[in-house]
Amino acid sequence: MSFKEKSIWGTLVAITGVSLLYFWTVLELAASGEKDLRALGGVGVGTAVIFIVAAIVYHGVIAGMNPKDARAGADERDRLITLKGDRVASVILGIGVAGTIVYVCMGNLYARVDGNDFTTVNLLLLAFAVSEIGKYVCQLWHYRRGV
Amino acid sequence: MGKGKPRISNHIRELRARADGMTQQALADRVGVTRQTIIAIESDRYSPSLEVAFRIAETFGVPLEGVFRHEPAPDP
Numbered sequence: 001m002s003f004k005e006k007s008i009w010g011t012l013v014a015i016t017g018v019s020l021l022y023f024w025t026v027l028e029l030a031a032s033g034e035k036d037l038r039a040l041g042g043v044g045v046g047t048a049v050i051f052i053v054a055a056i057v058y059h060g061v062i063a064g065m066n067p068k069d070a071r072a073g074a075d076e077r078d079r080l081i082t083l084k085g086d087r088v089a090s091v092i093l094g095i096g097v098a099g100t101i102v103y104v105c106m107g108n109l110y111a112r113v114d115g116n117d118f119t120t121v122n123l124l125l126l127a128f129a130v131s132e133i134g135k136y137v138c139q140l141w142h143y144r145r146g147v
Numbered sequence: 148m149g150k151g152k153p154r155i156s157n158h159i160r161e162l163r164a165r166a167d168g169m170t171q172q173a174l175a176d177r178v179g180v181t182r183q184t185i186i187a188i189e190s191d192r193y194s195p196s197l198e199v200a201f202r203i204a205e206t207f208g209v210p211l212e213g214v215f216r217h218e219p220a221p222d223p
Binding site for chain 1: 180182187192193196199
């Protein structure tokens with residue numbers, strides 16, 4: 001497996017784990033009635049730090065195992081696979097943003113839909129997390145099955 | 148409409164064997180791609196750009212059609 005593929009696997013596992021941790025904490029906050037954006041900011045920064053540290057350590061380890069492969073830049077196949085992954089991510093993100101807009105509009109139109117900032121921010125973050133996971137899954141699929 | 152995907156096959160493995168058993172890494176270095184890309188091309192999982200296809204042909208000193216063969220998609 002190439003450095004690129006290992007990198008994508010590691011990032012996929014890290015972003016999935018961090019997203020689960022973040023949204024689990026958010027659900028607990030919401031259940032306790034603490035729908036405060038400042039508390040949310042703390043959770044967001046904490047999970048972002050965990051993700052960055054995990055990504056640095058993982059990439060350091062896999063680069064140390066094969067430094068030549070790690071130094072090699074992306075070639076045309078890597079760039080094509082990156083583009084395909086980005087396309088999938090943009091579609092998922094677009095759907096997520098459109099869904100969030102509908103949610104906000106429903107909040108303004110109908111009192112029963114709770115269109116608050118806490119939920120809006122988390123819906124956008126969920127769309128971003130799912131789009132990133134979709135991007136890496138798509139890239140791995142193309143590395144394994146062909147372009 | 149409904150046409151299958153055309154297939155591009157190649158003889159890179161045979162050409163490497165004829166070129167004193169050139170390794171995939173050596174070919175990748177000469178062509179300017181990664182070894183994984185050479186593996187993907189050899190196993191028909193990636194069709195390279197024209198530029199890379201010409202560089203592969205030049206490396207073996209053969210014309211393009213001596214390396215790659217285009218198999219049109221069968222009509223449905």
